[in-house]
Amino acid sequence: MRNVTKETITQAFLDYSGPETTPRLRFILEKLVQHLHDFTRETNLTHDEWRKGLELLQKTGEITDLERNEYVLLSDVLGLSSLVDMVNSPDSGTPSSVLGPFHIRGAPDLAVGGDLKKDNEGATVIVQGSVQTPDGKPVKGAEIEIWQTADNGLYSNIDENQSDFNLRGHMMVGEDGLYRFTTIRPAPYTVPDDGPVGELLHATGRQPWRPSHLHFIVTAPGFRTLVTEVFPSDDPYIDQDAVFGVREQLIMQYVEQTDLANLPDGLEVGKEVTLPFYTVDFDFILVPA
């Protein structure tokens, strides 16, 4: 097109696309460029603002390495990562939430009733519940992967004072669909705010904290894999998660228990639990694949 104008440039872009473009790529680019151009027209974006935007992307690249992906973090704080989770979640079942950068493969086996707390600081927390179908029946053959921070807000793979795989486990759930383990309460922590994403947070008066959470991946034959997190209702950051991971259905309670008679059976460390301890009841609802 030789007469490119503010009004015709979006169509000019679409017209350039050749027949070898897959329909899905064409659709995505059409929507992407339509929105990018509308954004530019609606803001009358200046050259200086355009340059700053490209510089933000460039700085994001400069700080990204094998251990830190600032592009994912940028996507996280813009709500994009969580929105991608949500548009790909089924409408029923337990909602998904961000996988995050701290998952590692190879967590050790953890029996039902097993202990993750070991010698970690903090009161004992018993997390328990079931893996269910949408109509409340136990899911057979479910597996649960669990990971969380220690009391200091750090995950084992970024804290040299923790043993490998501290507070990580992989559980085969029984025929009854019930899971249970002992652990400690994880702590809130901040996303990295010493890079370009941090600059954006500071410029907009945003805090970098995430509420404390337990990470789970729940799988079972014939069901959609669930990647999620659960959050305590009394966390100080529950209403301002920097990466938009909190969902109403992912909120749980730490219930204080002051009577050892309330201790569930079948805990690996049952006799060692001291008062007060806490219980968390949370059921996972998987939907058929």
Next chain:
Amino acid sequence: MRNVTKETITQAFLDYSGPETTPRLRFILEKLVQHLHDFTRETNLTHDEWRKGLELLQKTGEITDLERNEYVLLSDVLGLSSLVDMVNSPDSGTPSSVLGPFHIRGAPDLAVGGDLKKDNEGATVIVQGSVQTPDGKPVKGAEIEIWQTADNGLYSNIDENQSDFNLRGHMMVGEDGLYRFTTIRPAPYTVPDDGPVGELLHATGRQPWRPSHLHFIVTAPGFRTLVTEVFPSDDPYIDQDAVFGVREQLIMQYVEQTDLANLPDGLEVGKEVTLPFYTVDFDFILVPA
């Protein structure tokens, strides 16, 4: 916000923004995130597509260095750079067009009627016209910076076979507003297509060529600076500029001249011109600052 959903996440993002955010930054981020989220909802973007998008940005960073800015190129081929030019151009006057990455400071002085052709291959082209106000009066104190490719499609700063500042000049225009110089016809060339932007072009069946063009920066006291390019109507790529730089008002003609009597006066190299030569008439209209 604790109940983040597909429908509420955009508002949740906006609500996070603190009072220290400048109104302009707030407005830009509001529009950016609204469009980014709408794009994601309208495409039901998959995790795999999201990952590929972030990988494209990451690869764009990896190939970017002091000499090659692949982010600018990505912006160029998406039509973003040209759209930013257009939303910042006045409605009257000669339209602006992309500055591009080949401008360098310090071009040597070129008198009115001076010669850029020197020993470059190609027929002589006489480029001439005026620098005018919107009502057709000469602009006083105008300066014109000119740069272009050699016959091989390369600029002097990326071609070791050209002398420094070959086919580049800086002209002080006289009181009559008239400019004139001799040169050769520049050649079409391709944008770099061996990186991630090239992958995008190939995947969508797009060609990487730009039509040949003469670059100009025209300045004058009391007028808006004009950064632009002019393109010949008979260029094979005039209707498919990879970076969307062509505007109807920036198209010019190379007029073949077969009579030395048509040679304008006052050319530094007038007596050396051979037949056929070509003339290009193009007037620049500046608007008050």
